[in-house]
Amino acid sequence: MVGTTAPEVSAAAAAGPAPVKKSESRNLNFFYGQFQALKDISMPIYEKKVTALIGPSGCGKSTFMRCFNRMHDLYPGNRYEGQIMLYPDNTDLLNRDVDPIEVRMRISMVFQKPNPFPKSIYENVAYGLRVRGHTRRALVDDKVEEALRSAALWDEVKGRLGDLAFNLSGGQQQRLCIARALATDPEILLFDEPTSALDPIATASIEQLIADLKEKVTILIVTHNMQQAARVSDYTAYMYLGELIEFDVTDTIFIKPKNKQTEDYITGRFG
Amino acid sequence: MSDATAVKVREIRALIARHKRWDIVFGTIGVLSLMIGVLTFTVLFLDMLIDGAPRLTWDFLTSFPSRKPGQAGILSAWVGSTMVMIVTICAAVPLGVGAGVYLEEYAPKNWMTDLIEINVTNLAGVPSIVYGLLALGLFVYQFGLGQSVLTAGLTLALLILPVIIVATREAIRSIPAAIREGSYALGATKWQTAAYHIIPYSLPGILTGVIIGLARAIGETAPIITVGALTFIAFLPPAPLQAEPPFISFEWLLSGFTVMPIQMFNWTSRPEAAFQSNAAAAGVVLLVMTLSMNALAIYIRYRLRKNIKW
Structure with a gap:
């Protein structure tokens, strides 16, 4: 392994089978132009677990997450250093030779505000499949149904798949976006503050969904809500000013953090 | 209520009344400025309508121009205008939309792109006669397209190209970043994102630009005269659809032609008063053509926008 190793997990994790690394950030630095937004971040992402990123606004948690699907490549002046490894095939997601489109085909993302396309419910979910060139009607139909079931939306929309996605409620729209992300069987699902635009009931249903989904997929979630991190995640990373x-x-x-700064943040003395 | 409070309330009311005076002043100025525009247009239009009304008959639309004002019509002019507009749309829309999408979605953000951007915007302000001279040199002499419908259509296409490019870019910029990111996050390429999302969602805005451009183009006279439109023409170009195979003919593209504003100009420069009412009637027809194009655009835009909310 190159550089410093990822921080090891405390003995409490030893209970149960040892978790398998799905991905790992190694000495990751990230720059918006001259500004260094992430400083030397090394941490693992475990397979079929939920990993939460917490920290005050501007700490770089969203920036860190958006490195995993190379979203920063869409805008000029951004630069990565270091590696994000994806296992088991040992692909470095940040390598210049790796096409960001390939990365995004393997790692899906759900955004902060529900962002359905102004198309039908069906077309929203089918879009990822269309991008991959799937045109066989039966296959797309099956995949759309499967994804909507996984996102716990099927029963609410099965009779009106042709309706415009904007006619759904905010919580339903967000579940639609989750279905859209799931339809292409991603290896990792990224959630960028998925409930910050939703009411408490819709939030609860999304959290339940995340708990169900981790049986199928590895999840990385950014949240500004510490209770949410405590409720849904297996692992938590606390970030501050671009550092892990x-x-x-x-x-x-949440119970006995090793670092004083983490403790201050968790207990509400800071942030 | 104590006296002190009563005094304070009275002061507040006096203050509001004083401030509201400016609302009234500005409101009045606003209404007056609006009226100058609206009334001027209404008076001009009514005057033209009254002058032209006696000539606005079916015969006027279906007759060729003539030396006798009572028999002269605008058949060749409106057919010419329509054909030129068709060529203009076919040339300007794909080029303009293509350029706009490229500049917004594909072009690297550097000084070169900035330079092109500024120049495209400036092109919209170049006098139309300059386009006419360019077209005379390029299309008529260099490409040998002659003084034809095709030349005129391409000239006007050049003229409105910057308008369409700018409108396309504005429309694309109004699409939220979240929608674009949503598409890329699913592994779409630039082209997939443009074809599935960017172009369809910016269509209403693009359409507005196209109509503004066409409304300008249909009234243009100078560049059309420069490329050599005829002022008196008593025949129609060959029909695009024909009875014998191959049924479709493109000969009309290379035919001589005239357009509505030239016909009007021709009539207004005649000494006989009767030709003046012909010109007025043609003006009414031209205005109706423009307004119905606008109406169509507004309708289509409304239909397209119904599904898009942001």
Whole structure:
């Protein structure tokens, strides 16, 4: 392994089978032009677990997440240093030779505000399949249904797949975006503050969904809500000013964090 | 209520009344400025309508121009205008939309792109006669397209190209970043994102630009005269659809032609008063052509926008 190793998880994690690394950030630095937004971040993402990124506004948690699907490549002046490895095939997602489109085909993302396309419910979910060139009607139909079921939306929309996505409620729109992301069987699903635009009931349903989804897919979630991180995640990383302060099992982070800064943030003395 | 409060309330009301005076002043100025525009247009239009009304008959639309004002019509002019507009649309829309999408979605953000951007915007302000001279040199002499419908259509296409490019870019910029990111996040290429999302969602805005451009183009006289439109023409170009195979003919593209504003100009420069009412009637027809194009655009835009909310 290159550079410093990822922080090891405390003994509390030892219970149960050892988690498998799905991905790993190694000495990741990220620059918006001259400004360094991420400083030397190394941490693992475990397979079929939920990893939460927490920290005050501007700490770089969203920036870090958007490195995983190379979203920063869409805008000029952004630069990565270091590696994000994807296992088991040992692909470095940040390598110049790796096409960002390939990365995005393997890693899906759900955004902060629901962003359905102004098309039908069906077309929204089918879009990822269309991008991959799937045209066989039966196959697309099956995949759309499967994805909508996984996103716990099927029962609410099955009779009106041709309706415009904008006619759904905010919570339904967000679940539609989750279905859209799931339809292409991603290896990792990124959630960027998925409930910050939703009411408490819709939030609860999304959180339930995340808990169900981790059986199928590895999840990385950014949240500004510490209770949410505590409720949904298995691992938590606390970030501050572009640095990773502490990474551990969620219970450890919230009950007895090793770092004073983490403790101050968790207990509300700071942030 | 204590006296002190009563005094304070009275002061507040006096203050509001004083401030509201400016609302009234500005409101009045606003209504007056609006009226100058609206009334001028209404008076001009009514005057033209009254002058032209006696000539606005079916015969007027279906007759060729003539030396006798009572028998002269605008058949060749409106057919010519329509054909020129068709060529203009076919040339300007794909080029303008293509250029706009390229500049917004594909072009690297550097000084070269900035330079092109500024120049495209400036092109919209170049006098139309300059386009006419360019077209005379390029299309008529260099490409040998002659003084034809095709030449005129391409000339006007050049003229409105910057308008369409700018409108396309504005429309694309109004699409939220979240929608674009949503498409890219699913592994779409630039072309897939443009074809599935960017172009369809910016169509209403593009359409507005196309109509503004066409409304300008249909009234243009100078560049059309420069490329050599005829002022007196008593025949129609060959029909695009024919009875014998191959049924479709493109000969009309290379035919001589005239357009509505030239016909009007021709009539207004005649000494006989009767020709003046012909010109007025033609003006009414030209205005109706423009307004119905606008109406169509507004309708289509409304239909397209119904599904798009942001």
